[in-house]
Amino acid sequence: MADRIPRNKDNDNSETMASQRRDFIQQQTGSTARHLGHYSIDAESTQGNIEHFTGVAQVPLGLAGPLRVNGEHAQGDFYVPMATTEGTLVASYNRGMRLLRDAGGITVSVVDDAMQRAxxxxxxxxxxxxxxxxxxxxxxxxxxxxxxxxxxxxxxxxxxxxxxxxxxxxxxxxxxxxxxxxxxxxxxxxxxxxxxxxxxxxxxxxxLSGSMDTDKKHSQLNTLHSRGKRVIAEAVIPDHLLREQMGVSAELLFRSRQISNTGSFMAGAMNNGSHSANGITALFIATGQDVANVAESSAAVVYVTLTPEGDYYYSITLPSLIVATHGGGTGLPTQQECLQMLGCSGSGKVNKLAEIIGATVLCGELSLGAAVIAGDWVTSHEQYGRNR
Known part of the structure; x- marks a missing residue:
């Protein structure tokens, strides 16, 4: 019979027990836990966040920005912490932030807010x-x-x-x-x-749940009726900026979007955007959100058009963005630091965080979409995304 993981029913989230479990896993598997056991947080602070606390999984974190948000709750420039192991991701979002900042920023609105149990x-x-x-x-x-x-x-x-x-x-x-x-x-x-x-x-x-709340999984019901925050981010990007910074025209982006919409329809996708899950996940890890909610939160509806002046109106609707600034992992030390960077620590800040995430997602969508058309997609990953 296999040995049981060490546990203390009275005080299990302690450094003593974490050390015992690291020793235990080394004895059982022969692997070391030197990096898992190297952290600055108080073991007891993880009570309520994890069981059998053993150490930490460290994820690299980068900054993108400044991100200019013209929201009702988030207004001004923000430096966005993004935790990821995917090379090129932060650089791509940073590129989109630069373009949209030069275009005057991103207007973001929280238009609905509801959490369900069914x-x-x-x-x-x-x-x-x-x-x-x-x-x-x-x-x-x-x-x-x-x-x-x-x-x-x-x-x-x-x-x-x-x-x-x-x-x-x-x-x-x-x-x-x-x-x-x-x-x-x-x-x-x-x-x-x-x-x-x-x-x-x-x-x-x-x-208590008949699965119509669709917890931790996306559904068409959520696209129509919302779950969490329904966030809409939008911007008008002048054609000349697209040509200068992205190497593509507004007209070409618009025509390409029609092709992408057709492909999404044929595939039966619930998201006609490019990669909203990337930016949302990176921000979720950084700010202590329940990362499994990406399954719902990354659903997206992209809508674009050309203005009479030939510029590019670009928007993304996130119908089920589930975020918090209180509870869960938001109180852990490094996550608190990231929330403080964004001015989103404390009460009354959840809509501000939702607006920042919506704006960030729009930047990543635009950057990747332009890179695919301009031919920068593969070369960027070759430059930034490979561990040589």
């Missing part, structure tokens, strides 16, 4: 499920009171309903303040469901 209630037949849906609508105020009693910052915005067979799916939509909110809305929805079970007769059973 329980499903099971009945004997469809008519009973339909009648239950009517009751939910009539009792929304009482359900809201119960749900919101579990949280100081979460607010129940609405409950969407979906019917199938003898099932009634309820998609609870909450605002969550500075937190991403998945745990918050799970707790609130659970309280509401337990209250519903006490109040309404005829429910055979319920599941």
């Amino acid at each position: 329980p499903v209630f099971v009945f004997k037949d469809a008519r009973q499920a339909r009648d239950f849906g009517v009751w939910v609508e009539q009792n929304i105020a009482a359900i809201r009171e119960v749900a919101e009693s579990t949280t100081s910052s979460g607010k129940l915005l609405r409950i969407d309903q979906y019917a199938a067979a003898c099932l009634r799916y309820l998609r609870f939509n909450f605002s969550t303040g500075d937190a991403a909110g998945q745990n918050m809305v799970g707790r609130a929805t659970f309280a509401a469901c337990e209250w519903i079970m006490q109040q309404y007769q005829g429910i055979e059973r319920y599941m």
Whole structure:
């Protein structure tokens, strides 16, 4: 029988236990943990973030910018920390930031904000499920009171309903303040469901999630109705700047976008952009976000057109950007430093962070799109992206 990983049920997130686990893995596998054990954070500060704390996985971090944002919450120039192991990525985003700064900056708007939990209630037949849906609508105020009693910052915005067979799916939509909110809305929805079970007769059973919240996976429902922040970044780039800095014209970019849209349609892609996941992931790691949320957050809708003057209007909509400036990994020391760089540490800063991420993504999309057309894509990776 294999030996069990060392654990202390009373104080497991300690340097003593981390050291024991590093020794243990060396004994078990013969590998060293010299770099895993080299860090400056307090082991106890990882409580609530990780189990069996053993060390840290260090990811290189680079700066891109300045990024000029014309947002409602983020205004001015920002130097953006990006944690990645992909060579060329920071340089590409930096190039896009320079171009869009010279073009006057990026306008960013947060146009919707909701986090969901979607329980499903099971009945004997469809008519009973339909009648239950009517009751939910009539009792929304009482359900809201119960749900919101579990949280100081979460607010129940609405409950969407979906019917199938003898099932009634309820998609609870909450605002969550500075937190991403998945745990918050799970707790609130659970309280509401337990209250519903006490109040309404005829429910055979319920599941707290019927998978219509699509947690940690993208869906068309999120593209249409949003999950997290719905962020739109847009800019008008003069044709002469595109020619001078990117070596492509606005007209050529526009025509190429039509070709890309066709390819995305044929592939059945949920994203007609280039690589929104790259910038989002790099910023998520740097600022302590739940990186698995990239599965939802990287969904994107790109829309472009030519202005009457022949310049390039370029926009990207992120319908499901899930970010936080409070809770989760945002309180860890290096992640706090990155949030402080962006002026996004503390309460009331989550929309500012969302705007900065949206603007960053637009820069990366434009830079890569131009590089593919101009023929710089492969040569840039040859120069910056290979470990020789």
